[in-house]
Amino acid sequence: MKHLIVSLKTSNEILADFKKAFRKAKKGKVKKPHYEISFDNKKDFDRFMRNLDVLKYILIFKPKSVYELAKLAKIDVSNLNKVILFFEEVGALKVKVTNVSGRLVKMPVVEYDTVEFKLAA
Numbered sequence: 001m002k003h004l005i006v007s008l009k010t011s012n013e014i015l016a017d018f019k020k021a022f023r024k025a026k027k028g029k030v031k032k033p034h035y036e037i038s039f040d041n042k043k044d045f046d047r048f049m050r051n052l053d054v055l056k057y058i059l060i061f062k063p064k065s066v067y068e069l070a071k072l073a074k075i076d077v078s079n080l081n082k083v084i085l086f087f088e089e090v091g092a093l094k095v096k097v098t099n100v101s102g103r104l105v106k107m108p109v110v111e112y113d114t115v116e117f118k119l120a121a
Helices: 011-027 042-050 050-059 066-073 077-089
Strands: 003-008 035-039 094-102 102-107 115-117
Touching: 003 011, 011 035, 035 077, 042 050, 042 077, 050 066, 050 077, 050 094, 066 077, 066 102, 077 094
Parallel strands: 003 035, 003 115
Antiparallel strands: 094 102
16 A cells, blocks of 8 residues: 655755655665655646546546546546646656557556645645
8 A cells, every 4th residue: 555645845855855765775774665746846736736636537447548537537638648747757647558459558557545745834
């Protein structure tokens, strides 16, 4: 069961967290994997939040293709592709390419069971 943490932090906070994690890993004190996406600007964080329902549709319906997801979510395929590329860049989902009847099909996959938000001021 993977747990994703989404946070909004400054660049300095992100770098400090990375240094702490690196020191722990170097000493061998890593207990369990930690999955976190930290945004350092509000624009990207807002885009993530605005499109959170796409992740929900993927988790619930487990679509076999981007086209199927577009039909389920009632979103234009070209706009959905842009959202999926954004989520893939930040690490919120992965796109698996499979061969179906001689053509390549992109299937979005969310590997997390839960998403938690840390928005400390």
